[in-house]
Amino acid sequence: MGYKIVKKAELIPGQTTMMVIEAPQVAKKAKPGNFVMLRVSETGERIPLTIADCDREAGTVTIVYLVVGKTTAEMNTLKEGGEFLDVCGPLGRPTHIEKSGTVVCVGGGTGIAAMHHIAKGHVEAGNRVIAIVGARSKNLLLFCSELSSFCPELRIATDDGSEGHKGFVTEVLQEILETEDEIAEVVAIGPVPMMEAVCRVTLPFKVKTTVSLNSIMVDGIGMCGACRCTVGGKTLFACVDGPEFDGHKVDFAELRTRLWQFREQEEESMEKFSQECQCHGR
Amino acid sequence: MADKKSKKVRGRTPMPHQEAAERAHNFGEVALGYSREQALIEAERCLQCKKPLCREGCPVNIDIKGFIGALVDDDLHGAYDIIRKTNSLPAVCGRVCPQENQCEGMCVLGKKHEPVAIGRLERYVADAFMAESACEEVTDLDTCALTRADRKVACIGSGPASLTVAGYLAGRGLKVDVYEALHEPGGVLIYGIPEFRLPKTVVAREIDGLKKLGVTFHTNWVGGRTITIQDLFEQGYDAVFVGVGAGLPRFLGVPGENLVGVFSANEYLTRVNLGRAYDFPNHDTPAYRGRHVVVLGAGNVAMDAARTALRMDAKSVTIVYRRTEEEMPARKEEITHAVEEGVRLSCLCGPVLFHGDNQGRLKAMTVQKMRLGEPDDSGRCAPVCIEGETEQLKCDMAIIAVGTRPNPILLEATPELELTRWGYIAADPETCETSIPNVFAGGDIVTGAATVISAMGAGRRAAAEIAKRLL
Ligand SMILES: Cc1cc2nc3c(=O)[nH]c(=O)nc-3n(C[C@H](O)[C@H](O)[C@H](O)COP(=O)(O)OP(=O)(O)OC[C@H]3O[C@@H](n4cnc5c(N)ncnc54)[C@H](O)[C@@H]3O)c2cc1C
Ligand SMILES: Cc1cc2nc3c(=O)[nH]c(=O)nc-3n(C[C@H](O)[C@H](O)[C@H](O)COP(=O)(O)OP(=O)(O)OC[C@H]3O[C@@H](n4cnc5c(N)ncnc54)[C@H](O)[C@@H]3O)c2cc1C
Ligand code: FES
Numbered sequence: 001m002g003y004k005i006v007k008k009a010e011l012i013p014g015q016t017t018m019m020v021i022e023a024p025q026v027a028k029k030a031k032p033g034n035f036v037m038l039r040v041s042e043t044g045e046r047i048p049l050t051i052a053d054c055d056r057e058a059g060t061v062t063i064v065y066l067v068v069g070k071t072t073a074e075m076n077t078l079k080e081g082g083e084f085l086d087v088c089g090p091l092g093r094p095t096h097i098e099k100s101g102t103v104v105c106v107g108g109g110t111g112i113a114a115m116h117h118i119a120k121g122h123v124e125a126g127n128r129v130i131a132i133v134g135a136r137s138k139n140l141l142l143f144c145s146e147l148s149s150f151c152p153e154l155r156i157a158t159d160d161g162s163e164g165h166k167g168f169v170t171e172v173l174q175e176i177l178e179t180e181d182e183i184a185e186v187v188a189i190g191p192v193p194m195m196e197a198v199c200r201v202t203l204p205f206k207v208k209t210t211v212s213l214n215s216i217m218v219d220g221i222g223m224c225g226a227c228r229c230t231v232g233g234k235t236l237f238a239c240v241d242g243p244e245f246d247g248h249k250v251d252f253a254e255l256r257t258r259l260w261q262f263r264e265q266e267e268e269s270m271e272k273f274s275q276e277c278q279c280h281g282r
Numbered sequence: 283m284a285d286k287k288s289k290k291v292r293g294r295t296p297m298p299h300q301e302a303a304e305r306a307h308n309f310g311e312v313a314l315g316y317s318r319e320q321a322l323i324e325a326e327r328c329l330q331c332k333k334p335l336c337r338e339g340c341p342v343n344i345d346i347k348g349f350i351g352a353l354v355d356d357d358l359h360g361a362y363d364i365i366r367k368t369n370s371l372p373a374v375c376g377r378v379c380p381q382e383n384q385c386e387g388m389c390v391l392g393k394k395h396e397p398v399a400i401g402r403l404e405r406y407v408a409d410a411f412m413a414e415s416a417c418e419e420v421t422d423l424d425t426c427a428l429t430r431a432d433r434k435v436a437c438i439g440s441g442p443a444s445l446t447v448a449g450y451l452a453g454r455g456l457k458v459d460v461y462e463a464l465h466e467p468g469g470v471l472i473y474g475i476p477e478f479r480l481p482k483t484v485v486a487r488e489i490d491g492l493k494k495l496g497v498t499f500h501t502n503w504v505g506g507r508t509i510t511i512q513d514l515f516e517q518g519y520d521a522v523f524v525g526v527g528a529g530l531p532r533f534l535g536v537p538g539e540n541l542v543g544v545f546s547a548n549e550y551l552t553r554v555n556l557g558r559a560y561d562f563p564n565h566d567t568p569a570y571r572g573r574h575v576v577v578l579g580a581g582n583v584a585m586d587a588a589r590t591a592l593r594m595d596a597k598s599v600t601i602v603y604r605r606t607e608e609e610m611p612a613r614k615e616e617i618t619h620a621v622e623e624g625v626r627l628s629c630l631c632g633p634v635l636f637h638g639d640n641q642g643r644l645k646a647m648t649v650q651k652m653r654l655g656e657p658d659d660s661g662r663c664a665p666v667c668i669e670g671e672t673e674q675l676k677c678d679m680a681i682i683a684v685g686t687r688p689n690p691i692l693l694e695a696t697p698e699l700e701l702t703r704w705g706y707i708a709a710d711p712e713t714c715e716t717s718i719p720n721v722f723a724g725g726d727i728v729t730g731a732a733t734v735i736s737a738m739g740a741g742r743r744a745a746a747e748i749a750k751r752l753l
Binding site: 237 | 507563
């Protein structure tokens with residue numbers, strides 16, 4: 001029994017794709033901040049992806065992924081109506097959401113999709129949400145219309161200034177922190193350098209900052225320790241203790257190094273895939 | 283049958299093995315199994331005692347005398363039926379049980395001579411039966427029809443404890459659904475114990491047998507996440523068995539432990555076994571390929587990790603252990619096999635520090651020299667540091683195999699489930715019932731990391747109680 005892809009949209013062609021997958025048992029339980037482990041085929045690797053949205057009635061979950069290697073490239077060859085062999089979840093502790101006042105949600109790159117689900121949760125809980133999204137350029141922005149549909153305060157930053165503030169999300173964040181009175185929490189999801197930069201900005205303001213760690217995972221259910229990271233000097237497992245942690249306590253340098261553990265094999269795998277893929281395609 | 287009075291007792295029939303030099307480089311099974319002739323010769327060594335002690339040594343109470351007797355009479359089916367009556371996974375147990383501490387440890391012959399090779403015979407019966415008669419035999423039994431389709435039982439986790447519950451109850455006509463978090467059922471038998479000791483096909487065959495008995499396996503279902511115990515009762519299950527194992531790996535708490543190149547044995551073995559990383563890049567899951575590998579710990583898990591590393595082309599593999607070979611918790615046979623294959627044992631050494639290069643990769647480790655002191659609570663001599671005596675070992679990969687803790691996912695989702703002070707599920711030793719009525723638990727999640735057969739024993743006790751209530 002596979003998990004059907006009911007919708008596929010290449011948000012940024014060749015780079016970022018959204019898929020809506022039929023997995024009623026996961027959709028029924030999914031909360032913002034949860035992720036799934038999925039596997040394309042019998043010979044495939046289990047990879048973690050954040051649940052960017054879910055529809056309980058339709059029994060579907062939405063994922064948005066960046067094509068970075070073999071598995072995500074192979075996923076891009078799957079078509080609407082096609083299937084994943086395995087989808088397991090919802091995993092990880094959901095985002096801690098309670099009525100707390102003003103929450104700033106920062107999203108970068110593919111992380112915007114995951115952030116959008118969390119922002120929605122905060123709005124539903126009655127919080128005022130200021131969303132900041134960032135990308136290199138206007139055409140690489142994601143989920144802006146979805147975000148603005150429930151979040152009136154949407155701020156945009158692009159590296160090249162093609163939309164919104166010219167520069168980084170952190171600069172917009174800095175300004176908000178300086179002008180707004182009470183910020184209860186900042187949530188940041190995106191590339192590791194972005195999350196790290198957000199934490200540097202919020203530290204002097206002593207604002208609680210939550211980040212979502214994308215460490216390498218194998219099982220996603222706490223059985224291997226591949227996802228371990230150092231938080232506040234303690235070793236924790238991102239899949240069962242996280243993936244969200246207090247950003248001011250995370251050892252980002254260690255996370256960065258650990259993300260490259262398998263670089264050689266990842267390259268080998270991708271190489272093999274591109275060769276096979278080309279000969280089939282022609 | 284051997285005459286009790288005859289003076290000359292034949293020695294145990296040796297197990298044919300793949301040569302050490304050869305097998306250290308492949309994932310093929312190490313112990314090849316008896317031929318029919320070898321099995322008959324060994325079976326004839328059994329004294330057929332009036333009061334067989336071996337059976338008492340067996341956690342699932344196999345009628346050992348009975349099955350060996352049937353074998354001597356060349357009645358393979360009879361032998362298999364006898365084993366299957368109390369053991370739903372004979373091909374697995376024949377391979378991985380520590381028989382030396384159980385049935386064979388009690389064998390009368392073993393007092394003066396070598397005990398009957400009960401485990402090898404069990405394996406022979408299971409393999410030969412499967413090869414000959416396949417699974418239809420099992421399913422044709424009239425007991426397999428769903429006699430009480432209105433009653434159903436859910437198992438969470440699909441290790442040996444749950445498989446036993448499923449086999450026992452399905453065999454008595456109850457509907458059993460197994461919910462497993464991973465994508466493949468079997469528990470440690472699939473993701474932990476390597477192919478060269480327990481081929482995946484053997485486990486798959488046992489699971490197929492259960493499917494034919496009407497058991498349904500739902501993979502990718504995480505108890506406590508995808509489905510809670512309460513959901514199960516709401517869906518009409520009459521009883522729930524929890525057999526989620528004790529999978530969360532312990533680390534050492536030593537500096538440098540998160541360097542690239544340091545892995546838990548669970549991660550390493552899961553990548554290689556469940557992910558088939560030995561066949562990378564044909565399978566996508568990679569495993570780190572260390573050249574000089576150090577393994578910390580000396581249980582079965584450590585031996586499996588060390589022997590796997592050899593097969594993944596390591597140049598050297600060293601087991602670092604705080605005590606001596608005498609105290610190693612692994613089965614003697616596994617230690618012997620590992621050493622034959624070229625694994626080095628570095629005893630009386632404890633890990634102190636992992637050293638990394640400027641890219642955060644492991645390059646060496648420091649170990650502290652130890653000596654044996656007074657016996658501790660476990661009865662084993664406690665290792666004592668020899669002040670100032672340390673040594674550096676060059677290594678680019680370290681595998682930590684120092685035990686596991688209970689996995690928190692299901693336990694956190696079920697706060698009303700009472701735990702022991704070590705964090706395992708508290709269950710009645712006789713019935714396996716937990717603090718929640720009609721919720722049963724057994725295997726490693728109750729006892730802490732133990733053995734396949736003890737998990738199966740708990741499964742049998744739980745299943746018997748469930749059957750009593752539901753049938
Ligand atoms: C909780 C969590 C949520 C995530 N959510 C998203 C998401 O919503 N969208 C998205 O695009 N990405 C997400 N990721 C990252 C995503 O899992 C990786 O990009 C993906 O595994 C890459 O696989 P690949 O085979 O295509 O690339 P590979 O060639 O295998 O690797 C490329 C990069 O991905 C990382 N990676 C490789 N394997 C894994 C693995 N098993 N687990 C984690 N990272 C790995 C490596 O560090 C490497 O830098 C998430 C990761 C985690 C832990
Ligand atoms: C490498 C290794 C070698 C070993 N060698 C031997 C040996 O030679 N002889 C021997 O007798 N014993 C051996 N053991 C020990 C033996 O395998 C275990 O004691 C036994 O498997 C325990 O069985 P179990 O049914 O309790 O759980 P497990 O076999 O641990 O299975 C538990 C299952 O539950 C699943 N699970 C976990 N959480 C959830 C959840 N929330 N929802 C759904 N599913 C979940 C897991 O994915 C797993 O599949 C070894 C163990 C290891 C790790
Ligand atoms: S991914 Fe294995 S423990 Fe987290």
